[in-house]
Amino acid sequence: MASKYADLNPMLQPKSVAIIGASSNPDKVGHVIMQNYINVGYSGRLYPVNIKADGPILGFKSYKSVLDIKEKIDLAVIAVPAPVVPAVLDECGRAKVRTAVVVSGGFAEIGETALQNELAAVAHKYSMPVLGPNCLGVMDLKSRIDTLFLPTFKIDKPQIGGVSFVSQSGAVGSVVLDLISHEGFGLAKFISYGNAAVIDEADILNYLANDVDTKVIIFYLEGVKRGKEFIEVARKATLKKPVIIIKGGTTEEGSKAVHSHTASLAGSAEAYHAVFEQFGFIEAEDLDDLLYFAKIFDTQPLTTKNRIAVITNGGGIGVLATDALYHNSLRMAEMSKESERKLRKAMPPIVNVRLPLDLAGDADDKRFGIAIETLSEDPNVDAIMALVLFQTPGADSSVVAELIKYGTTGKKPLVVVSPGGSYTAAHKIMIESAGVPVYDSPNSAARSLAALISYSVYLENAAHSNGNKNNGQDKETH
Amino acid sequence: MGKLLEYMKAYYMLRRHGIRALDAKYVSSAADAIDFSSGKPIVLKAISEKALHKSKNGLVKLNLSTERDIRSAYADLESKARNLKPYKILAQRMVTNGLEIIVGGNTDPQFGKMVLLGLGGIYVETFKDFALRVCPITRYDAASMISQLRSHAIVAPDPATEKMIADLLLDVSNMLTKEHGISELDLNPVILHDGTYDAVDLRVIE
Numbered sequence: 001m002a003s004k005y006a007d008l009n010p011m012l013q014p015k016s017v018a019i020i021g022a023s024s025n026p027d028k029v030g031h032v033i034m035q036n037y038i039n040v041g042y043s044g045r046l047y048p049v050n051i052k053a054d055g056p057i058l059g060f061k062s063y064k065s066v067l068d069i070k071e072k073i074d075l076a077v078i079a080v081p082a083p084v085v086p087a088v089l090d091e092c093g094r095a096k097v098r099t100a101v102v103v104s105g106g107f108a109e110i111g112e113t114a115l116q117n118e119l120a121a122v123a124h125k126y127s128m129p130v131l132g133p134n135c136l137g138v139m140d141l142k143s144r145i146d147t148l149f150l151p152t153f154k155i156d157k158p159q160i161g162g163v164s165f166v167s168q169s170g171a172v173g174s175v176v177l178d179l180i181s182h183e184g185f186g187l188a189k190f191i192s193y194g195n196a197a198v199i200d201e202a203d204i205l206n207y208l209a210n211d212v213d214t215k216v217i218i219f220y221l222e223g224v225k226r227g228k229e230f231i232e233v234a235r236k237a238t239l240k241k242p243v244i245i246i247k248g249g250t251t252e253e254g255s256k257a258v259h260s261h262t263a264s265l266a267g268s269a270e271a272y273h274a275v276f277e278q279f280g281f282i283e284a285e286d287l288d289d290l291l292y293f294a295k296i297f298d299t300q301p302l303t304t305k306n307r308i309a310v311i312t313n314g315g316g317i318g319v320l321a322t323d324a325l326y327h328n329s330l331r332m333a334e335m336s337k338e339s340e341r342k343l344r345k346a347m348p349p350i351v352n353v354r355l356p357l358d359l360a361g362d363a364d365d366k367r368f369g370i371a372i373e374t375l376s377e378d379p380n381v382d383a384i385m386a387l388v389l390f391q392t393p394g395a396d397s398s399v400v401a402e403l404i405k406y407g408t409t410g411k412k413p414l415v416v417v418s419p420g421g422s423y424t425a426a427h428k429i430m431i432e433s434a435g436v437p438v439y440d441s442p443n444s445a446a447r448s449l450a451a452l453i454s455y456s457v458y459l460e461n462a463a464h465s466n467g468n469k470n471n472g473q474d475k476e477t478h
Numbered sequence: 479m480g481k482l483l484e485y486m487k488a489y490y491m492l493r494r495h496g497i498r499a500l501d502a503k504y505v506s507s508a509a510d511a512i513d514f515s516s517g518k519p520i521v522l523k524a525i526s527e528k529a530l531h532k533s534k535n536g537l538v539k540l541n542l543s544t545e546r547d548i549r550s551a552y553a554d555l556e557s558k559a560r561n562l563k564p565y566k567i568l569a570q571r572m573v574t575n576g577l578e579i580i581v582g583g584n585t586d587p588q589f590g591k592m593v594l595l596g597l598g599g600i601y602v603e604t605f606k607d608f609a610l611r612v613c614p615i616t617r618y619d620a621a622s623m624i625s626q627l628r629s630h631a632i633v634a635p636d637p638a639t640e641k642m643i644a645d646l647l648l649d650v651s652n653m654l655t656k657e658h659g660i661s662e663l664d665l666n667p668v669i670l671h672d673g674t675y676d677a678v679d680l681r682v683i684e
Contacts, residue, residue, distance in 0.1 A: 223588070224588055227586070227587075227588030227589040227590065228589070228590060230588075231589065231612060263582075263584045263662050268586070268587070268588070270610050271586040271588065271589050271592060271610065271612075273610070274589075274592065274609075274610035274611055274612060275589055275612055277611075277622075277626075278611050278612055278615075278619055279612075461618050464618075465616060465617075465618050
């Protein structure tokens with residue numbers, strides 16, 4: 001079994017939560033967490049625990065120890081000083097708490113490895129899935145769970161959706177959450193796992209791969225704890241849903257004596273890139289990619305072919321888009337004779353009927369509609385990139401309606417490129433909320449289409465080689 | 479860990495896994511080398527643990543086919559290697575023309591055995607054009623390693639060459655996976671010539 005902890009549901013959808021370290025003092029992390037639970041409208045039972053407690057905390061009856069709570073606890077959120085965490089966790093074990101999130105820092109990340117090992121030993125003693133330490137914890141918008149200790153007024157909260165986000169780092173976690181809130185797609189689950197003393201990358205990936213609410217996974221990774229198990233989990237996970245991954249930090253094994261050319265080339269960072277490529281991950285180069293890729297995978301159908309039809313209401317931007325296609329190993333489609341005939345009939349003489357199709361500066365919803373409809377039925381076109389400049393006189397919310405109409409059919413991928421200011425931004429939100437990704441530049445749209453295609457090709461090949469296992473190599477046995 | 483496997487042991491290990499390396503044997507005299515050559519071009523190398531850079535120290539003699547050349551090269555190697563004892567002299571067949579690639583293996587601390595393919599010879603360090611995968615690889619992985627190279631049109635200009643390299647990668651992956659004792663491997667270069675390939679220099683590290 002590659003994954004030690006397959007079921008994290010009690011952690012992400014708990015019916016009862018103990019907040020250990022909860023406090024009436026607004027300066028304490030435990031206070032912010034408790035307040036967040038109240039703010040997001042958590043509907044389960046809430047038990048503040050504090051050894052110094054005398055009287056209610058934020059209106060809830062408090063307990064001196066988790067052992068004093070007579071109810072069954074699904075999740076304990078632990079925000080107490082690091083040295084007492086193992087003892088507190090042991091109490092949770094004795095109280096038969098099902099899962100725990102340790103948000104406290106002060107473990108391996110500052111060299112306190114022995115303390116972290118102690119924590120892990122307690123978790124193993126009770127076979128308890130424990131997240132952290134040194135993490136932001138989890139967020140599940142559907143079950144209104146939010147263990148984050150970030151004050152709600154400082155960070156925007158994403159809407160509910162199908163993208164789950166995993167982050168080793170709390171800092172990257174909170175930044176990306178804040179950014180996601182301004183994207184058209186929504187969040188299913190957020191898991192920040194910090195030092196991974198007990199639950200690690202492989203466990204989380206395995207859980208989300210099987211989670212029905214998660215359609216797309218985005219993953220910020222600094223390193224993996226169990227390489228072989230991670231690969232085993234990844235191999236299955238990437239066949240189930242797209243996993244977009246970004247690797248931060250590259251640590252070289254300084255102590256290892258290098259003897260061969262191969263070893264000097266094949267460093268740790270290269271090994272990660274190789275694993276991502278080989279096992280079907282979609283690798284993002286930066287945080288922008290992470291969001292760009294998430295929105296196309298969340299909404300658009302797959303395609304293994306790369307002939308893109310570019311439609312525009314601005315000639316110059318069409319030229320830039322053509323360059324962007326070829327920089328990303330995509331091609332401009334050539335429309336069929338039938339499409340050509342149809343469009344020539346429908347378009348005014350100023351429109352030159354060839355791809356990229358320049359609908360001219362006065363293009364309105366009618367022109368966009370016919371163009372997209374025709375090209376989405378054209379067998380020579382695999383995907384459409386619509387460059388819509390809202391600065392032009394003809395482009396307004398009626399064009400938006402056409403984009404949504406064709407971009408949500410699920411037949412061929414449609415991406416929209418709309419660079420611009422506040423008028424554009426207002427339209428961008430409409431298009432994205434309806435489920436059509438909008439990009440600020442032709443290049444980011446082309447990168448995203450290329451990522452969609454390369455994942456589709458991976459899936460196709462995986463399906464093909466599964467039906468043809470006889471040329472597989474001998475499996476390594478341990 | 480970190481010990482270079484003796485050349486002929488490495489040679490036979492590769493052979494056992496179906497990987498072609500240039501014919502080679504240790505020779506104990508010039509006559510022995512002439513016998514091995516039987517008129518075809520050979521290379522003579524003095525091999526000693528005290529000299530890691532054979533070509534830098536003049537310990538490699540290339541393109542020897544006449545008796546005279548072999549005798550004088552052998553004598554020269556013996557005198558140069560005098561203070562590198564113990565040493566051995568290896569005779570190896572020679573391939574003159576062909577494209578050089580590198581095929582290698584490494585052990586990643588996280589992911590275990592990995593196989594590498596790159597444009598070889600002097601280019602590998604400059605262009606760092608290589609592809610890497612975790613062992614064991616599938617035929618699809620082998621094909622995608624080749625197509626991933628920026629130099630793929632040079633390395634595998636036709637389907638036959640592509641298949642030959644893919645087979646080699648599968649064999650190397652298989653060897654790395656099965657031979658638990660080896661941690662690193664350099665076949666650098668492997669020369670592609672006349673519709674076949676030969677590993678010309680071998681480094682297998684235990």
